[in-house]
Every structure is written in structure tokens, then in C-alpha cells.
Amino acid sequence: MQWGRFTCLFFVSMLSMFLAKKCISISTRNNITDQEALLALKAAITYDPENILARNWSTNASFCNWVGITSSNRGQRVTELNISGMGLVGAIPPQLGNLSFLRLIDVKGNQFHGYIPPELANLRRMEYLLFSSNNFTGHIPESIFNMTSIQNIDFSFNSLSGTIPSNVENVPNLQHLMLQYSNLTGHIPASVFNISTLLWLQQLYLCKASSLIELYLRRNRLSGALPDCIGLLTSLRILALDANALSSPIPMSLWGLKDLLTLMLSFSSFNGSLPLQVGQMVALTQLNLSGNHFFGNIPSTLGQLKDLSTLFLCNKRFQGAIPESLGKLKGLEMLDLSSNNLSGNIPKSLEELESLVYFNVSFNALEGEIPSGGRFIYFTARSFTSNKALCRPPRLQVPPCSSDSHHHSRTTKSILLRFVLPPVAYVVLIVAFILLLIHQRRQRIIPNGGALPFANQRRISYLELMKVFGLKFFCHISYALLIMQCNSCLAEYGLDGVVSTKIDVYSFGIMLMETFTRRKPTDDLFDGGVSFTSWVKASLPSSTMNIVDSNMLIGENRNFVNVEKCLISFFDSNRLTLLNKRVI
Known part of the structure; x- marks a missing residue:
């Protein structure tokens, strides 16, 4: 009995030792596989500006401690690879498909080139595949969309070619699909819109993706029409399809997205109104x-x-x-x-x-x-x-606008009327008056006809003098004196040198004699019993020019004869006889 118990314990101990050795062997082999995959990536990098990987990724230390590597707590397997933004130049080796525990690859912001390895589809635990802002070329491997655990795919800002794989609907947990600025061509597969979990898509056709919030498809070469079912995406907040070759009118259902915040459809081929x-x-x-x-x-x-x-x-x-x-x-x-x-x-x-x-x-x-x-x-x-x-x-x-010109013109006119024209007009009037005085001294045009008819002397005016004599401004008759009408003159202001308060019809004749002779009835010459009118009469007709004001004869003599005739016609005997009759 004791022997049997001892035999059983020995067998169990040996089995445990065998299993432990095998587990260690498997774990060691898996660690070596992960390390070899990482060293293959290091070898594929042709330029490391900061020598980060060259200095840090060394076999002298466990890869669990390498920069950019995250490993599991048990088993020491690589779960995350994050070497983004290091400026690395190189390619992605297919050996990365051997990192079977990998959940995240983030290589964005470098200068990786070449194809995206289809071996990445072997990573069944992969959730985040972030390859944006590099120089990757070629097609998107269809096998990528066989990773059932993938949630976020970002291939934006690369130089890819070809179309979006039609098996995109095989990714049941996909939430973010970013393909903007990737140079893709062809139609958008309808299967994209059958992913009910999609939250952030950057490729098109998601009639069943009712949870979709953001859709980025900008700067590709996508063609075709925007589907009518786009209006079913009631959770959509951002729709960016600019810089593609999408055509046809925009579906009417799109305008019903009342919660949409951003709509970017520029530089495509949409048409209609x-x-x-x-x-x-x-x-x-x-x-x-x-x-x-x-x-x-x-x-x-x-x-x-x-x-x-x-x-x-x-x-x-x-x-x-x-x-x-x-x-x-x-x-x-x-x-x-x-x-x-x-x-x-x-x-x-x-x-x-x-x-x-x-x-x-x-x-x-x-x-x-x-x-x-x-x-x-x-x-x-x-x-x-x-x-x-x-x-x-x-x-x-x-x-300038015509209204502005009109307004400017009116303003200018107003300024002219208020500030410029008054002084100018004042100067012009002064100059005109001076010129008129000069002109009247030079103008000596006397009419051939006689003086005014006696019957009209009661209502004679300056204008009538001008009409009869043809003189613009005769002798030294002041403008203020002759501008008034003669019906306002009192007749007896000058008869026989006696000023009278009575009115007769002859007073204007006395005024004219005063004007032509430059004498007044009250002058000292007429104190000795000689009256003003008798003095004038005694000089007629042979000595008429002796009693006339000498100033009237200054200037050109071409009108001298006419002036003399005019004066003689005024100082005739008949008129002076009438002027001698006093009306008391």
C-alpha cells in the first residue's frame, strides 16, 4: 500500500516537471518569436534620425523594456507597438504578423513606404491599426478586413491606390475607418454602410450605420453618386467628402439631417440646384x-x-x-x-x-x-x-458712385455759394462799377433828336433819357439821382432861383440846367438880379458852349457836335419861356 502511494507521487512529480519544462520552452520560443519580429522591424528601418532604436533595441536587454513596446504582465508577450512620430524611414516587414498578442500598431507620423503587409491579418487580437501620415503605396489588403476584433483603421494621408475592399462589412466591431487623403479610386462599396457599429467612417455607403457620427472621405478619387439613404444617418455630425469625383445631385434626404454640424462637399462634381x-x-x-x-x-x-x-x-x-x-x-x-x-x-x-x-x-x-x-x-x-x-x-x-458724385457736386456747390461766391461777387461788382465809371467818361454818344417833349417832363425817368438821347450815362448825372422817376421831383424847387414848397411841371428842367451848367439858382452869381434862367437864355444860341460844364467836354471830341445840338435843343427859347412862368 505504501509502495503504491510512493509510486503515484513519483509519477505526478515527474509529470509536473515535464509540463513545466515544456511551458518554459514554449514561452521562451514565443518570446524569441516576438523579439525576432521586432528585430526584423529594426532591420527594415533605413533611417533613424534620433538613433532611438539603434541605442535602445538591443538584445542585451529584454524587449519588454524597449522603447515603444508594451508587453503583457504574464508570459511577456508584445501587446502594443507604438513608434509614432519618430521620423523613421523604412518599410513594415511581414514578420510583424507573428506578434500574435498584438492589439495596437501605431506607426503614424513617420516616412514608412512600400506595401501594407497582408500578413497583418494574422493578428486576431488587433484592435487599432494606425498607419496614417506615411508614404504607403499599393492596395489595401482585403485580408485586413478579416480581423474580427479590429475597431479602428486609419490609412489616411498616404499614397494608396485601388479601391476600398468590398469585404469591409466583415469587420463587425469597426468603429473608425479613416481613408482621407489616400488617393483611393472607384466606387464606394455598399457593404460599408452595413456596419452597424461604425462611429467614424472615412469611406462611404452606410445606410445601416445609424450610429455613425463622423464620415471623412476627403481628397480621394471616389466617384459615383451619394446614396439616397444618407439621410438615414441621423446621428451624423460631420460629413466631409470634399476633393473627390462624386457626381449627381445631392440627395434630398441629406438636407433633413437637422443635427449635422459640418458639411464639406467642395471640389467634387456634384450638380443641380x-x-x-x-x-x-x-x-x-x-x-x-x-x-x-x-x-x-x-x-x-x-x-x-x-x-x-x-x-x-x-x-x-x-x-x-x-x-x-x-x-x-x-x-x-x-x-x-x-x-x-x-x-x-x-x-x-x-x-x-x-x-x-x-x-x-x-x-x-x-x-x-x-x-x-x-x-x-x-x-x-x-x-x-x-x-x-x-x-x-x-x-x-x-x-465712385454716381450718387456720391452728385452728393459731392452738391457739397461743392454749397461751399461755393456760402464761402466763395459772395466775396467773388463783391469784387466783381466793384470792378464792374469802376469799369462803368471809366466807360461813362469815354462814352459820349448824344442823340440827334431834340430834348424831351415838355409834356412828358413831369414823368421823365432815367430810362427815358437813355431812350431819347441814346446815352448810357450822360455827363455827371449821378446814378442815384437819375435812377429815380421824375414824377417824384417837385416843380418849383428851382424856378428863378427861389426854392418853393409848391409843385409845378417845370422843376425837372431846372434840375437839368443845374446838371448841364454845374450851377445852382442859389449861387452868388445870381444875387445881382440876374436869374438862373435868364442867365442861360442870354447865352443862347451862340454862346451855349460857354455856360456848359467844361467837364462834359473832356475826352474824345468826335461827339462834340452832337452834344452841342443836344444842349441847344434843351435850352431853346420856348422851354425857357415856360420855365420863367412861376406857379405860386
């Missing part, structure tokens, strides 16, 4: 539809997108007027409507966009006055160049 339903995307903050083939009018419902901060619609085919409703987008920071066929005026309502920092309406057919208020005072000529007939200040390199 923008419907009014675009105003339903009330949460939208960024909208870029530039560089497509859209046409028609810009919908006024864009003014309903109150949270919009970026609006780019430079398409070359939009036409019509700029909607006034864009002035309601109070948070708008960037507005680009350049390179279209827009016409009409730039709405004054845009002056209310207090957050606007970028504005461009160049290369259109706009006309009229450029707004001058709000943020428009900061925009340069580049924002308005190559339009039909825009106008405003010279700093914008456009002609």
Missing part, C-alpha cells in the same frame, strides 16, 4: 459647397442657419442676387461667394455681420454701391475685384 430645404439643417456651423457644378439661385433659407460660421459657395454657376437674409447670420465669420454669376447689389444687411472676418464676392456681375458700414471698412479691393459696376471709395479700386 440648392433647394430651399437647406434651411432645415439648423445646427449647421460649416457649409462648403465650392468647386462643384451647382447652378441656380442661392436659397434665401440659408438665413435660417443661425449658428453658421463658415459659408463657401464659390462655384462659378450660381446666379441671381445675394439673399438679404444672409444678414441674419450673426455668427458668420467667413463668406465666400466668388467666381459665380451673381448680379444686383451687395445687400446692406451684410453690414450687420459683426463677426465677419473674411468676405469675397470677386469675379461676379455685381453692381451698385459697396456697403461701407460694419466690418466692410476692413475689407480690401481683393474682395470686390472683377465685377460689373461696383462703386465706392478709391481705396477699393472701383469708380
